[in-house]
Amino acid sequence: xxxxxxxxxxxxxxxxxxxxxxxxxxxxxxxxxxxxxxxxxxxxxxxxxxxxxxxxxxxxxxxxxxxxxxxxxxxxxxxxxxxxxxxxxxxxxxxxxxxxxxxxxxxxxxxxxxxxxxxxxxxxxxxxxxxxxxxxxxxxxxxxxxxxxxxxxxxxxxxxxxxxxxxxxxxxxxxxxxxxxxxxxxxxxxxxxxxxxxxxxxxxxxxxxxxxxxxxxxxxxxxxxxxxxxxxxxxxxxxxxxxxxxxxxxxxxxxxxxxxxxxxxxxxxxxxxxxxxxxxxxxxxxxxxxxxxxxxxxxxxxxx
Ligand SMILES: Cc1cc2nc3c(=O)[nH]c(=O)nc-3n(C[C@H](O)[C@H](O)[C@H](O)COP(=O)(O)O)c2cc1C
Numbered sequence: 001x002x003x004x005x006x007x008x009x010x011x012x013x014x015x016x017x018x019x020x021x022x023x024x025x026x027x028x029x030x031x032x033x034x035x036x037x038x039x040x041x042x043x044x045x046x047x048x049x050x051x052x053x054x055x056x057x058x059x060x061x062x063x064x065x066x067x068x069x070x071x072x073x074x075x076x077x078x079x080x081x082x083x084x085x086x087x088x089x090x091x092x093x094x095x096x097x098x099x100x101x102x103x104x105x106x107x108x109x110x111x112x113x114x115x116x117x118x119x120x121x122x123x124x125x126x127x128x129x130x131x132x133x134x135x136x137x138x139x140x141x142x143x144x145x146x147x148x149x150x151x152x153x154x155x156x157x158x159x160x161x162x163x164x165x166x167x168x169x170x171x172x173x174x175x176x177x178x179x180x181x182x183x184x185x186x187x188x189x190x191x192x193x194x195x196x197x198x199x200x201x202x203x204x205x206x207x208x209x210x211x212x213x214x215x216x217x218x219x220x221x222x223x224x225x226x227x228x229x230x231x232x233x234x235x236x237x238x239x240x241x242x243x244x245x246x247x248x249x250x251x252x253x254x255x256x257x258x259x260x261x262x263x264x265x266x267x268x269x270x271x272x273x274x275x276x277x278x279x280x281x282x283x284x285x286x287x288x289x290x291x292x293x294x295x296x297x298x299x300x301x302x303x304x
Contacts, residue, residue, distance in 0.1 A: 002286035216243070
């Protein structure tokens with residue numbers, strides 16, 4: 001059987017399939033539906049320094065081929081995570097990556113510092129791309145200067161694997177990727193959601209309480225794929241690709257475009273077993289094409 005394992009620096013993943021932040025809770029919620037130890041890893045909901053209620057309802061809306069959300073980083077805060085959630089999940093045999101969100105650089109660094117001390121958390125994913133919060137969030141990810149500043153500050157504090165999650169709501173994502181690479185990011189994840197909106201024409205009002213929200217699902221896959229391909233040519237660090245991956249065929253496209261690993265997001269809401277089916281499908285593809293290791297596929301798009 002082909003070797004599905006990948007590395008980000010010294011961190012080994014048994015396979016390249018992770019679940020995406022905000023679509024998989026803290027893993028424990030999915031334990032009854034899926035064997036978590038089969039995953040390459042899972043990424044927790046965005047976790048902030050203080051607990052957050054999130055935005056007012058309605059904050060989720062189904063669209064053609066995708067969904068809009070404006071959850072607004074609802075979570076119980078890092079201290080709750082450390083005290084209550086971490087002891088429950090820490091011994092799962094998979095990589096647990098905490099998605100770190102914040103409004104200020106100080107917030108981000110305080111959370112990262114606390115996570116640095118947790119033995120069973122080998123990596124964090126820095127969310128500088130959330131479109132659903134008024135302060136911070138995407139604001140950090142849409143300029144090279146602020147993306148670099150926050151990455152630099154975290155890099156000083158956080159000694160383990162640092163993944164920075166990028167926003168697609170920019171003119172040129174490769175510039176942001178280069179900026180965070182230069183400040184010590186070990187990998188980048190792309191993409192977060194695209195800013196969108198929905199209108200209820202009968203009442204002439206926006207559907208979401210926040211007017212705009214983040215678009216995810218199959219409708220964003222072509223954009224995500226294009227951004228992974230562009231970024232692959234721009235940086236040397238590994239790329240974790242996501243955006244609308246629903247099955248193994250979608251995942252294979254991301255590897256060919258240059259992703260070392262992928263994440264499953266919105267698809268978890270349709271079928272929580274999607275990631276395991278994707279792993280199986282990747283195995284089948286590799287064996288059909290007589291490829292020994294998933295690493296051989298990365299960036300192998302032929303454009304002649
Ligand atoms: C309901 C919901 C909540 C999300 N919350 C977060 C979050 O807390 N932090 C984050 O970095 N991304 C968050 N995301 C973005 C996803 O992790 C992912 O980047 C995006 O949905 C695109 O992938 P997909 O099309 O496979 O869902 C959220 C997405 C959804 C749909």
